[in-house]
Amino acid sequence: MSLVGLLLRLQLVRRRSLAAWAVYLTVLAVLNAGPTGPVQGSFAMTGAALLAVSTWLVMAGTVCDQATTSMLAAVAGGPRRLHLLQAVSGLLAAVPLVVLAPIWDVLAADQPELGPALLLGVLSHLTAALVGAGIGTLASRPVTRDDAVALLVGAGGCLLALGVEGSSPFWPVFAALADGSARVTTAAVACLGAVAWATVLTALAGAVAGRRRSYGARARS
Amino acid sequence: MGPEDRLDGVELRGLVRRVPGGRTVLDRLDLDLPAGAVTAVVGRNGSGKSTLARVVAGVDRPDAGTVRRPVPRAFLLAERAPALPRCSAAVLTDALGRALRGSTVAGDGASARHRLHEALAALGSTHGPDAALTRLSKGTLQKAHLAVAYALAARVTVLDEPETGLDPAAATAAGELLLALADSGCTVVVTGHRPPGAAHRSLLLEQGRPVQPDPVRDHERVYLVDVAPPGRAAAVLGHLGLAPGPGPGPGPGAMLAAGQEQARVRVPAAALRQTLRAALDAGLDVTRVVPETEADR
Numbered sequence: 001m002s003l004v005g006l007l008l009r010l011q012l013v014r015r016r017s018l019a020a021w022a023v024y025l026t027v028l029a030v031l032n033a034g035p036t037g038p039v040q041g042s043f044a045m046t047g048a049a050l051l052a053v054s055t056w057l058v059m060a061g062t063v064c065d066q067a068t069t070s071m072l073a074a075v076a077g078g079p080r081r082l083h084l085l086q087a088v089s090g091l092l093a094a095v096p097l098v099v100l101a102p103i104w105d106v107l108a109a110d111q112p113e114l115g116p117a118l119l120l121g122v123l124s125h126l127t128a129a130l131v132g133a134g135i136g137t138l139a140s141r142p143v144t145r146d147d148a149v150a151l152l153v154g155a156g157g158c159l160l161a162l163g164v165e166g167s168s169p170f171w172p173v174f175a176a177l178a179d180g181s182a183r184v185t186t187a188a189v190a191c192l193g194a195v196a197w198a199t200v201l202t203a204l205a206g207a208v209a210g211r212r213r214s215y216g217a218r219a220r221s
Numbered sequence: 222m223g224p225e226d227r228l229d230g231v232e233l234r235g236l237v238r239r240v241p242g243g244r245t246v247l248d249r250l251d252l253d254l255p256a257g258a259v260t261a262v263v264g265r266n267g268s269g270k271s272t273l274a275r276v277v278a279g280v281d282r283p284d285a286g287t288v289r290r291p292v293p294r295a296f297l298l299a300e301r302a303p304a305l306p307r308c309s310a311a312v313l314t315d316a317l318g319r320a321l322r323g324s325t326v327a328g329d330g331a332s333a334r335h336r337l338h339e340a341l342a343a344l345g346s347t348h349g350p351d352a353a354l355t356r357l358s359k360g361t362l363q364k365a366h367l368a369v370a371y372a373l374a375a376r377v378t379v380l381d382e383p384e385t386g387l388d389p390a391a392a393t394a395a396g397e398l399l400l401a402l403a404d405s406g407c408t409v410v411v412t413g414h415r416p417p418g419a420a421h422r423s424l425l426l427e428q429g430r431p432v433q434p435d436p437v438r439d440h441e442r443v444y445l446v447d448v449a450p451p452g453r454a455a456a457v458l459g460h461l462g463l464a465p466g467p468g469p470g471p472g473p474g475a476m477l478a479a480g481q482e483q484a485r486v487r488v489p490a491a492a493l494r495q496t497l498r499a500a501l502d503a504g505l506d507v508t509r510v511v512p513e514t515e516a517d518r
Contacts, residue, residue, distance in 0.1 A: 006308075006316035013307045067303035074278040074297035074379070075320045211282070 003076060007061065007089035010068075016060035017093060024053040024097055032108035039109035043121050044177035046101045051128040051135075051170060052158045053097065058090030058136025059154055080210030083137065087202045091133040098125045116184060123187035124173045130194035131161050131170040134201030142212045143205045169193035230255040230408045231277055231377060235286035238272050238429075246272045247283070248429035256291065256376070259399050259409040261417050264426035270412035271300055271381050273426070277410055278379040291408070292324035296375035300382050302366040304354045310337060310365040311350040314372045326406045327374035340368035343394045344387075360386040364395075371398045378402060379410045384417060389446075389510035390497050392417075397494070416442065416512045419490075442490045447509040448500050451484035457503040458486060461496060483508060 011017050027049045031042060063069050063086070076082040102121025111117045135157035137143065144150040161168035165175075173190040176182035231254040238247040246269040254260050254277065264270050275281040276288060278297035296317070305313065311334065318325070318333045327333050337350050344364040348357060357365060363386045370378055380399070384392045396419030403409045403421065416423050425432050448454040483506075488496045493510070500507050 003316055003320040006312070009307060009312075010305060065303060067299035067301045068305060070275060070278070070280045070297050070299045071303060071317075073280045074295045075317050075375075077293040078279050 003072070004085050004089050004092070007063070007072070007086055008092055010063060011057070011061040011089055011093050014060060017057055020053050020056040020060055021097070023056075024049060024101075028101060028104050032104055037109070038180050039105055039111045039117050039121070040177045040180045040182055042105040042109055043102065043124050043182070044174055046105055047124050047128040047170070047177065048162050048174060050094070050097055050101060050125050051132040051161060052155075054091065054094040054129040054132030055136040055139065055154050055158055056132075057093045058087055058133050059140045059150065061090035061093060062086050062140040078210060079142065079212060080206040083140075083143070083206045083209035084202055086140070087133060087137045087198075087205070090136055091129060091198070094129045094133065098122060098129050101125050120182060120184050120187050123184065123191045124170075124177060124182065127170050127173055127187065127191045127194040130191070130198040131168045132158065134194075134198040135161065137202045137205035140205070143208045169197050229291040230258075231291070231410075232289040233277070233286065234289075236273075236276065236283050236288065237285040238269070238276060238281065238283050240272075246429050247276070250286070250429065250431070252424070252431070254408050254410055255422075256406055256408045257403055258421040259403045259411060259417075259419060261420035261423045262410060262412045262426055263414065263416055263423055264412075265414065268426045269429040270426055274299075274379045274381045274410065274412050278377065290377055292376050294321050294324040294375070295377035295379060296321065296370055296373055298366050298370055298380045298383060300385065302359075302362050302385075304357065304362055306355055308354050309351045310341070310354070310369050310372075313354075313369050314350070317369070318373055321373055321375050324376050325374050326376060327372070333372045333374075336374070337368050337372035340371040340398055341365070343398060344368060344391050345394065360388065360391070363387055364391060367395050367398065371402060374402055374405060374407060376406070377408050377410075381412050382414075383411050384413060389507045390501055392510065393419075393494055393497055396420075443513040444488050444490065444493050445509070445511050445513050446486045446488055446493075446496060446500075446507060447483045448486060449483040449506045449508060451482070453503070454484040454486070454500070454505055457499060457505060458484075458496065461492075461499055487513065 028046060031045050063072060073079050073082045076085055099122065102118055102125055105121060106114060106117050135154060139150045139154035139157065144153050161170055162174060165171060169190045173182060173187050176186055233250055233252040236247050236250040237245065239245050262270050262273055272281065274297065276283055278295040279290065279293065280297060314333050314337050327336065341350060341364065344367060346361055346364045346368065348361055354362060354365060367383060370380060383395060387395060396417055399409050399411065400419050411417050411420065448458070486496065497507060
């Protein structure tokens, strides 16, 4: 087992992660309970929810107790690398949802052509998860050390990414899915953009984590 | 591994570390922590031991000065050993061992698992390597983490108050494991309020500054051991050559005093293990093992 595997293992047994999955599964069940209409409309809703949930998962996956954080940061080669690995483990925790959501949406919508719809769904949900993970790295300790500020950064980042035109790679996919005009190529390009977005935000967050003088400690430096 | 193969140690120059409020915890500290040696950093509460441990392990950044390590990764056991959920010593050794690859002197995974078994047995742990860490008592959890540290054999191994929660026999065994780690070429740093049972060098830290260099080398150190009940202690330890008197003399040590509840024995470091083993094998209670200080003499 690698260090990412250990972080993922720690994440899987944490109640905050279980809560994020439970909330997302509830959202999927509610959105797909009745007549759902075009599948792209479902993708837009469940993708938007996944953006918020992947932010939540990355924040929830950050180890907070000082003894564990110190041990893992020393082994990882410093706080910067540990923050990057925690972002990766948070994103990995969202991957099952990236696959599950489009399948559920397609089956509920009684879509005649499964293949293209599933591909579009997976790409758009992956885009959402990557954008959410990028926001999550900025909203986690030690980059954001106050819980209330972390919540504001996380929630504010998600609202910005969904509500302001051009603010994130997910926005054009979200808009196209909402009006039923999304294509696989559009989603694929957005997904590549989301990879770059997540990489840049995670690198930025890692740089800030590396500059903290007391990583893992609750005290302000 | 011979001395010529030993790795470079950790070098600290002009190290300054302040905490919120502006108090300087480490004050222009220059320190060489050589490979192949156990360095004990001793001091009172708030003297900067834990901060130094975190800086040496690369977890905290200094406010000024430089830290040079032979490898970027290190093993750090914090003052309170973490009980990671759904994890065992074996899982931790496996995961951390992969992450530390290239930064250890240990072999492959099988070798690390063998070393983990070996260390748990030496420490007298009542739980195996697969026991969940969350189910262990404080002392057993500490033993599990010390065994993981030994199994990983990270080139830079930092242990913050490693003897916390250990009984005297386990503390002695832990000291021997750390000496063995150092012998294999690791830079081992331990902190504590008193000099530990085994160390090549000691550094007394006071207000973030070393106040005296290497006061007592470990092989010259003498320990005070309290054993009960005193009558049987005198009989059992008498067989080892412990005689009444100021000692330690030509035998392994001296029986200083036998009170109503316990006997106090003065034992040099070289005979400590033999004495403790004899006492524990005979069913005696070893209630205290501490290094003798100037005040005790």
